Amino acid sequence: MNTFQPAFSSWLNAPAHQQWLADEGLRLLAFAKASKLPEGFGNLDAHGELPVDAQAHTMNTARMTHSFALAHIQGVPGFAELVDHGINALNGPLRDAEFGGWFAAPDHRDGDTGKAAYLHAFVALAASSAVVAQRPGANALLSDAIAIIEQHFWSEEEGAMRESFNRDWSEEEPYRGANSNMHATEAFLALADVTQDSHWLNRALRIVERVIHGHAAANDFLVVEHFDQDWQPLPEYNHENPADGFRPYGTTPGHGFEWSRLLLHLEAARVQAGMLTPGWLATDAQQLFVHNGLHGWEVDGAPGIVYTLDWDNRPVVRQRLHWVHCEASAAASALLKRTGEAQYETWYRRFWAFSDSCLIDRIHGSWHHELDPQNRPSAQIWGGKPDLYHAWQAVLIPRLPLAPSMASALAQGSISVLM
Template sequence: MAEPLPSLMLPRSSWIRESSHRAWLNAQGARLLDFSKPSRVGEGFGALDDRGHLPPDAVADTTLTARMTHVYAIAGNRGFLGCLPLAAHGVASLLGPLRDPEYGGWFETSGMARDEADGGRKQAYLHAFIVLAASSAVVARVDGARPLLEEALSVWERRFWSEDEGVFRESFARDWSDEEDYRGANANMHSVEACMAVADVTGNSVWRDRALRISERFMHTYAKAMDYAVPEHFSREWVLLRDFNRDKPTDDLRPYGLTPGHFLEWSHLLLKLEAALLREDGEAPAWLFEDSVGLFHAGMRAGWERDGAPGVLYTVDFSLKPVVHVRPHWCQAEALTAAAALLKRTGNACYEKWYRTIWDYVDLFMIDREAGGWHQELDRHNRSSAVVYPGKADLYHAWQATLAPLLPLAPSFATAVAALDG
């Protein structure tokens, strides 16, 4: 059974121990779940606009469908009404119209699925979320989840995993030819999350070992050497691509430079991996904790209030000079989750201070009390913006930030929630 409080290290004065704060987190999570329910479309889930409405031309986005399936499966398992039917819709969509019946794997959108001439590329980033969604749906006993997980794992392992490198390959053409000359930290970061979830759901520790190998290469080797400023873009020969996407600084997945929000996301993933290894094996490399601390502080130095206003900004260059000043909602969510994780791991008051500071910022600036949900991004003056992330498509990051403080660091979300009443 999961522990009722996240950690005995928490000081008695911590917000996370306060029943009123925990109730606020639950209420905020429920509000986010309700806001995103209209994103359901015939073949999955589509992107909502700023008012929480589906545009007339909305199509199913497969990454979004996987994320929604993951979230609604866990929320349904917690007893939130209306969520399990949405998770079941997501599973059916991933088994049906979003899947490539000819070559295997998944299309990026339902539109690509109908375009036999193209079909787009097969992305590691997308497939990691399908694996995560399937694993969460299995825990929630959603119909079709088990065959979805089996197929997704088969594709993910056979097509994307590089045993020699200990990382996931980036992308291929629809027929699995033309491997991209690229190794990316972002897709592998989300693969670490998915690997830990799969290890918990299947009982197969090889996935946890793979999460450790990915983390060791990207964090303990490359990021540590750069004082925990996380390098994102590499060639297949592991040459750092310092100018990658210099002409596309606002790219939503592979922006030029460094992304402080990712420093913070890696920080809490390393702590969760440490906890998972300790829980299962009784030992974990000391560097997981040491690197987590380094990543958190590097991320807050590089990202927080860099231009005179609060919030974690989007990107900086290799000298840590701000490049894109907008404050994406996901950066704040990952900062919250990292602060909560380090607070649970250490009891150090500095992480309590950061946890409160970031939540106060989110409450005062990012939560949209007029139209609902969270603003997906704010500009450098903390006004609503749409430079990188228009509309309000994403539920995954914000909702997980409301759940993470309520749970132990291990096991992963779906398994931990299922254990709460076990």
């Protein structure tokens, strides 16, 4: 694998742009601190405040713990205590002490006693970053997360993650999801670095082979999201609930961009580890970017990337979500580093121009998480501003190498500009 120095003036090499990214990161971090609750981290509203009935959530707690660990590793003061708080919550009220694994909310007070691969992937990611940050309790959390993945979620036969179980693991959901496997791929890249065990990279490759090199490649590189237990596509899944925040109907361009970036991280990680690395990782990453940009960007005549498309590539849910644009700019930066091609510079600047003008909220802080089809703030799918993880990573990824994973790269001092 080669990485290329662009023959043109790239924002990735511009000190002012690097500083802008760093400053935006600090602004995002300062906003997110208010999400702390006694049992973890909760959902902030549009003004950066916790509602009176706010409760902790495992997804937010894991994502915040990971994000705050990345800040602490860089040497940003004031985040070690927040990492420790997240570790304690994940080791405490969010964990099922009887059957193992993690609930979606403390002591399953939301009525959900199930165990979801999506959440457990984020717990593993948070634990791995906290280990790199050398925080107390992180190693025990990581050991627990790995044990649960090994015992229940990873299917060696399928080369992928099972989706979810009931509380005591006796009943399995007859469904397979690309989304949970995508975040497992992200977590496995981090686990490979933290554990120094390359079998996580082999598992990540097997997921990518199935979901992207198999199913997505056969679908014009638009990601097939939903499958039955035998990995047969379910094209009509959630047709009656097309705007679901985690399992929407149709294809999701934002995930196409996210997968594109992850394929390049996997390629770089395998090369760095001296492992056999298929050439299709880079070509598939480029195809994912091209096709999701073609069908997702300005597809309804207005700037921005729509949330979902149907099977004829027509927009279904036209809202613009902030995480989609975070992943698009991050993927553009990764492809620019990998290829040095000017087209990715153009896309990178285009995506950031949109985010700067439409998504970044300089009045109330953080980013608008959702815009309507006319690019006005809305809250049909994602209300408030609970998500630090996507925007924070979007300002970090352009400043880091493709491998190792973020926490390890930061610990090695690989960031372009100190914050």
